[in-house]
Amino acid sequence: MAGHPDLEPEQAYLDHAQASLEAARQRVLGLRRLAETAREGTHQARVEREVVEDTIRARLAQLDTGDASLVFGRLDFDADDPDQAGERYYIGRVAVADAEQEPVVVDWRAPVAEPFYRATGRSPMGLDRRRHFATRGRQLLGIEDELFGAGRQGRLHPAEGPEISGQGALFAVLDRPRSGHLGDIVGTIQAEQDEIIRSELRGVVVVQGGPGTGKTVVALHRAAYLLYTHRFPLEGQGLLVVGPNRLYLGYIERVLPSLGEAGVELAVLADLVPEDVGDRRDHPLTAKVKGDVRMVHVLTKAVVDRQRPLRTDLVVPFGLQSLRCDVATSRNLVESARRRVRQHNAGRRLVERALWKALAASARTDDVEPGMVRERLRKSEEVRAALEWMWPVLRPAELLRDLFGSRALLRLASAGRLGPNEVEALYRPREAADEIGQGWTGPDTALLDEARSLLGPRGPADEEPRSYGHIVLDEAQDLSPMELRLLARRSLGGSMTVVGDIAQATGALAPTGWDEILAHLPARRPARRHELSIAYRTPGAVLALADRVLPLAAPKLRPPRSVRAGGEPPAVVEVAVADRGEAVATLTVQERRAVGEGNVAVVVPESLVEEVGSALARAGVDHGRASAGGMGAQVTLVPVRLVKGLELDAVLVVEPARIVDEEPQGLRSLYVALTRATRRLTVVHAEALPEVLESA
Secondary structure: OOOOOOHHHHHHHHHHHHHHHHHHHHHHHHHHHHHOOOOOOOHHHHHHHHHHHHHHHHHHHHHOOOOOOOEEEEEEEOOOOOOOOOOEEEEEOOOEEOOOOOEEEEEOOOHHHHHHHHOOOOOOOOEEEEEEEEEEOOEEEEEEEEEOHHHOOOOEOOOOOOEOOOHHHHHHHHOOOOOOOOOOOOOOOOHHHHHHHOOOOOOEEEEEEOOOOOHHHHHHHHHHHHHHHOHHHHHHHOEEEEOOOHHHHHHHOOHHHHOOOOOOEEEOHHHHOOOOEOOOOOOHHHHHHHHOOHHHHHHHHHHHOOOOOOOOOEEEEEOOEEEEEOHHHHHHHHHHHHHHOOOHHHHHHHHHHHHHHHHHHOOOOOOOOHHHHHHHHOOOHHHHHHHHHHOOOOOHHHHHHHHHOOHHHHHHHHOOOOOHHHHHHHOOOOOOOOOOOOOEOOOHHHHHHHHHHHHOOOOOOOOOOOOEOEEEEOOHHHOOHHHHHHHHHOEOOOOEEEEEOHHHOOOOOOOOOHHHHHOOOOOOOOOEEEEEOEEOOOOHHHHHHHHHHHHHHOOOOOOOEEOOOOOOOOEEEEOOHHHHHHHHHHHHHHHHHHHOOOOEEEEEOHHHHHHHHHHHHHOOOOOEEHHHHOOOOOEEEEEHHHOOOOOEEEEEEEOHHHHHHHOOOHHHHHHHHHOOEEEEEEEEEOOOOOHHHOOO
């Protein structure tokens, strides 16, 4: 690969492409200078300059490839191909043209670039040659050619299976040390991944992928592809990527900008509601009940329970007479409003109008009009109290705070759907100093949003939740039915990319299959399902250990096959309880030395975070904490609940039995922990191993 005869001319072409990219940037900056020449002017002129500036910023972001190589491949089409007739195209991150507007680099998302990822020996798609460049920054290190037709050179998986494109370039990327951020795979996308990336916009695309199969980067590259292909309308409608936690968002945040797309919104669920949601964890039973779809009925009934007839007749003085609304009349006006409105808060105005009309009708004379009654009684304490009783205007936080603070209200709203233990799990005593909106936990997010959809806005100042043209949902297997409903409400047309691994479902309501997830997502057209079958990241030796756990964690799923056969065998180290912290620190230093510039994660159950963190500090091991500083340090202490989706050069899994015992889906959490390593895995235990690992 390194001694290729075309190395020098191809380096010259890559330099030319980079120079053309810089020239394009300078042309854009020239537009900015022109826009800045007239700072004064009308309001319309200022608005136009702002539009131009926004366009310039967006284009500069697209042209900013950072330290990554601009070009990663070349396509040579067969001279006999009727469509391309011997054309040659260089494939890269963004499209670049020279001063004469002749194409120098083709964007990887363009239709003509598709054979770079999809052509096979059986279906060459008109190619004569596919060339892969191995680069470090702007330096070309090597060239790998794949020939088609009579001179075909196959690149097959070691076992029977899909063809691997650009095997040398792929392994060069896989062997690089990891950093604190996920890298893109734009130069090494494989055919099964590209099929998902280029799938049509409409409907729900489901991607099941085991550890290391690249499902996250596939989803992110699909987002970039959709924005390129459907710039209108997606740029205006918005594209949302939802991740499981903020650590994860920080880990993936550079992928889309590296692909020229900086306008995508990254969020966790808590970002999608205006209430302040904290990091406190609910008891497992509480989290399970809050996520259960039965809460739709509970909340609906809780709202209906706040739409009540008067307990006693309302009698208010009005000049020399009294006006009356009796209990039966109040019941009729409440039931009428209930039939006519879809959202609770919108019914308050109907109830008020009906009350003024009922009070006016009770007058002894015919000259009392509803409008007159309203003007004179709308500030009356008795009338206001009656309206608040019959049909209060509510915020989501108020509804939930009142509901959770009363066992009686919970029992009434559940209408037998929740058992006594489940009602008790939801009960949260009201405290005099507790302010509305404080103390919400992650599972409350979906309940607050469900309540908002039932209640509606309180007035014109309340904003409706934003919806998006496309939503990418990662680690979907961990979302509860209520959380899935929240995301379905954010979808404009039902276009979503949903990725995950049922075997890694560790939430309180872990599904057994994708049908359970899809039941709560838009169903305007049948979902398109894909399964990624090859593990690119995880070495075969590591997967072999993790695959012992899989039959117990998810019996119906087949494990992915590693493209990296063999690898460093995992180590299982037994230590004394008293020496556990010191032993972990010593092993961490050894792993850090073994991976050189790579990174190391120490994955622990929640109960050992402080013990292991203190031991690392006493031993002088410079490290970060995933729950506080992200993955920027070379050594990071990671609670097992946060490790999902990460990839590390070396991983130490501490006390797997505790992981199994403490987590809601213990075996699945252990499976996740065991499959994070790209090079080295060490299991450290003082307590007895889980039975499934005892012979390791």
